[in-house]
Amino acid sequence: xxxxxxxxxxxxxxxxxxxxxxxxxxxxxxxxxxxxxxxxxxxxxxxxxxxxxxxxxxxxxxxxxxxxxxxxxxxxxxxxxxxxxxxxxxxxxxxxxxxxxxxxxxxxxxxxxxxxxxxxxxxxxxxxxxxxxxxxxxx
Numbered sequence: 001x002x003x004x005x006x007x008x009x010x011x012x013x014x015x016x017x018x019x020x021x022x023x024x025x026x027x028x029x030x031x032x033x034x035x036x037x038x039x040x041x042x043x044x045x046x047x048x049x050x051x052x053x054x055x056x057x058x059x060x061x062x063x064x065x066x067x068x069x070x071x072x073x074x075x076x077x078x079x080x081x082x083x084x085x086x087x088x089x090x091x092x093x094x095x096x097x098x099x100x101x102x103x104x105x106x107x108x109x110x111x112x113x114x115x116x117x118x119x120x121x122x123x124x125x126x127x128x129x130x131x132x133x134x135x136x137x138x139x
Contacts, residue, residue, distance in 0.1 A: 005134070006082035007039035010099060013075045023070035029106050030063065033094045036081035037110070040092065044083075046133040054129045057120070058090060058112040065108035071096065077105065086134060088125055089113050 017028045041047050051058055071077050076099035085091035090112040096105045114123040114130075131138045 004083040004086070005040060005043050006080060007036065007043045008078050008080040009035045009039045011035060011077050011079055013071050013073055013077060015073050018073045022073050024072070026065075026067065029065055029067075029096065029108075032077070032079045032096055032106075033063075033065075033081070033108065033110060036079035036094055037092055040081040040083060044133045046130065052117060054127070055117055056114045056123070056127055056129075057117050058114055060110050060112050061089075062111040063108065064110075065106060067106055069103065069105045071098075071105050076100065083134075084109070086126055086130055086136075090126070090130075 011032060013024055017024050017031075019025045038047070041051075046054075048058075078097045078099050080095050080097070082093045083090065084093050091109055092112075093107075093109045095107050097103060098105060114127050115121060116123065128138060
């Protein structure tokens with residue numbers, strides 16, 4: 001069985017991401033997921049630009065977040081992304097942790113499906129290029 005890839009990114013929480021009481025506004029965690037997801041896609045050499053060049057886009061069709069503890073202004077956090085499913089959709093799991101203590105702050109996942117470009121026709125199986133980027137042999 002092939003081990004699916006993961007990646008992480010360190011983020012220093014900026015002031016403009018926080019609400020008036022100094023904690024990260026809940027909607028900004030989606031952006032932190034995006035930063036980790038881009039690091040993951042770069043790791044497999046299939047960035048969003050490369051996806052488009054291969055004739056596909058991968059829109060997010062579902063996102064789930066669970067807030068455990070708030071992140072705060074000027075806190076160093078680690079956002080990690082792990083590919084969990086790839087054959088019919090991309091399911092990517094995320095964990096955001098405090099960089100110093102490792103304490104979990106937010107967990108979640110996103111689902112993405114391949115659509116052909118430029119007609120946006122949804123594909124019910126991931127295109128072959130994804131398996132090639134993951135180093136998985138297909139028949």
